[in-house]
Amino acid sequence: MSDNIDELDARILDLIQEDASLSVAEIAEKVGLSPSPCWRRIKRLEDIGVIKKRVTVLDPEKLGLGFEVYAGIKLSVPSRENLEAFEANLDKWPEVVSCATVTGREDYMLRIMTRDMHAYDDFLRDQLLASDLVSSVESRIIVRSIKTTTAVPLKLVIGDRMTNS
Amino acid sequence: MSDNIDELDARILDLIQEDASLSVAEIAEKVGLSPSPCWRRIKRLEDIGVIKKRVTVLDPEKLGLGFEVYAGIKLSVPSRENLEAFEANLDKWPEVVSCATVTGREDYMLRIMTRDMHAYDDFLRDQLLASDLVSSVESRIIVRSIKTTTAVPLKLVIGDRMTNS
DNA sequence: TCTGAAATAAGGTTCCC
């Protein structure tokens, strides 16, 4: 069976990546299919891993976690051991909601979520800077979010696209 | 009625923010409730806006969108007009999956998703740098994602927390 | 007023064409 995503798949994905609570019948109607083939397409997209999971999006503000920061991290010595040692901390740090190694001046880019500036400062001093692994942290406090989406830009995909594993 | 989130609410939220496909019966069992009160709690959390929506998470790699960048943007002149002009472009730029104004050297931090480096370069030249609004772009290419979650760190909330609107 | 059990309605899943 082909691993291709056709335009109908893309339209289905585009609907459900914005709203996972749509019923199969609703999705089917919007894309012009009947429920059965629509369900089979969704099932297939799950099976091949294009659909990873369904999640519930919460409002951080309403939970008192309105303070967010992009922190650029530089390690004192970015050796393999130090990278591993740093990354091993992530499980202990719920504040860090995303972490990636990046090119450029900094070794890591983190997205950090805390209650307020004070809690962020605590996290910085007691956790991030506690070991001598980290040589510098550049904090970019989010003043205002203009756009935040969990959705992937499917517009860039439609037409057709092979998927790779 | 109180706007408080008690520990049971937090446990429910923690379950469903990781997996929105859990049935109410399963959630109820895991938190030690029967389905009805569990369902009512979820309903209430939706009503007060703590639960924003359910979404489907797709795999960008499998859709051929494996190239991601954190781009720090500086405007030539960060006037109110220019900020608005810049932000007005976001709807036209599916590549930009998140955008926020931040403190520090740069005016905006963007997360950009494209097919590959070439497509990113096109976007940079033809879109981001096409107008004279933007004076500089610092591209931090994501080499490896260590942690990426849509979940909010509820560990920082439990205990109890008032929600604000 | 809140919990849990049972009834009902809605949707997911399968089978057959």
Next chain:
DNA sequence: GGGAACCTTATTTCAGA
């Protein structure tokens, strides 16, 4: 791909604590 039966789950209602 579509239609219909079937089975699971969401949702509501109601009785009891």
